């Protein structure tokens with residue numbers, strides 16, 4: 013009778029993205045489809061009945077019964093170590109979704125888009141990039157992606173491939189590739205200076221990162237009403 | 250029925266005969282928050298007891314520090330199912346603070362900096378059962394755990410031990426607080442597992 | 449553990465609210481009772497999930513919405529919003 017049921021999801025494929033992150037593809041019978049930017053709640057239940065749930069963004073646009081998540085390991089976490097290290101093809105979890113109609117990008121929009129990602133905050137923004145590519149969308153996209161070091165980049169090959177109308181800037185906070193112009197450091201106002209001041213902004217990542225990036229955008233004159241945020245939680249200290 | 254995920258254990262849960270029903274043991278000190286952490290400078294801190302007759306008794310920080318302190322060692326039981334045993338506190342017993350307060354009230358509504366409230370019978374604050382605590386494990390109480398001072402009523406679930414305590418209003422009727430108006434139990438005895446309204 | 453940055457966006461209420469409502473309430477807009485700020489539920493600052501979800505106004509930090517899930521009920525408090533405009537396309 014509940015509007016949105018928990019659905020059984022069977023893991024059908026694993027892709028290791030980095031040393032600490034992997035993409036999990038689930039088969040979810042009866043999946044109703046979704047928009048880029050939406051998320052699901054994942055529920056895990058132990059044999060003794062203990063259960064807990066976390067939110068994960070949908071990493072890819074709608075594809076029948078197939079649902080993809082990309083999970084980054086949080087050391088000492090309860091759920092992400094299970095999803096990134098224990099779960100195997102054939103195992104079951106429960107999913108509720110898709111949910112969240114605010115942090116979404118619709119392919120029919122032609123407005124310029126600025127995506128600002130911190131770490132695993134790239135995941136829902138990648139769903140938008142993929143949805144744009146699939147729909148052969150004309151909206152110009154600009155991704156500013158902050159990660160600790162080059163080896164932490166999610167989907168590097170896919171983002172390196174030319175995708176007309178998509179511009180990608182990397183910010184490294186600890187270590188850069190050799191000869192990289194920008195010294196390592198957290199996101200600053202200067203990193204967002206070349207962004208279209210009129211763009212629809214989607215900012216996603218650890219809470220502190222989202223806070224900083226959204227503040228920079230507002231200081232640069234972006235309209236607060238056009239900045240949408242999705243905070244993933246604390247950075248763990 | 251929920252589907253069991255193979256190999257999922259969750260955080261290590263240790264059950265023990267010493268614990269109230271449904272609780273498990275934890276060794277860290279989880280922080281649950283319902284809002285931003287208030288920061289109260291000590292020179293502006295004050296604690297008040299407001300009686301049903303409209304009288305207010307107030308203490309500044311130096312006045313609280315001048316009162317005799319106790320060092321209770323108590324077990325904590327959080328409604329979110331973790332328990333932490335043998336924690337060491339320092340604070341002033343409510344018996345000391347209530348000594349000169351004239352009241353026939355039966356209930357207390359505890360209120361905090363930041364707007365939090367919680368209710369309990371007045372007798373649960375008396376006879377050595379409750380403290381205004383300002384030190385934890387030998388250190389001054391950190392803001393995230395309720396510093397500069399929090400109520401400590403360890404025989405009830407921990408949400409009754411209001412962080413950032415600012416005062417206690419004495420009332421003839423039970424006046425439900427922040428969590429009590431949203432489904433949590435008015436009394437909250439962990440040993441009777443009174444988590445939610447109706448338990 | 450961080451204490452200043454431990455809130456999420458109202459977006460994360462979408463799942464828990466979907467247990468109660470067939471429409472997505474996170475896109476509904478309302479006015480804060482305390483400071484008059486207008487905005488969608490998705491923009492609120494959410495603390496929790498335990499012992500309950502508490503959504504506060506990003507302008508004045510007052511409580512807008514609370515949601516507690518007990519084993520056999522959901523308690524929903526919308527005390528801090530004047531009215532919600534729910535888009536029904």
Ligand SMILES: Cc1cc2nc3c(=O)[nH]c(=O)nc-3n(C[C@H](O)[C@H](O)[C@H](O)COP(=O)(O)OP(=O)(O)OC[C@H]3O[C@@H](n4cnc5c(N)ncnc54)[C@H](O)[C@@H]3O)c2cc1C
Nearest residue numbers: 066067068069083084089090091092132135244245247248
């Ligand atoms: C709407 C939404 C969408 C999300 N989408 C994704 C996604 O696509 N991919 C993804 O990997 N995660 C995503 N997250 C984060 C995810 O829900 C979990 O918070 C994360 O996986 C950590 O869970 P855990 O059980 O492993 O850690 P917990 O046991 O919850 O926490 C363990 C410790 O890690 C800290 N911590 C908690 N969350 C984080 C974090 N995000 N980063 C660093 N430290 C943290 C805590 O403070 C704690 O000290 C999303 C969160 C939200 C709200």
Ligand SMILES: [Zn+2]
Nearest residue numbers: 480483505508
């Ligand atoms: Zn407000």
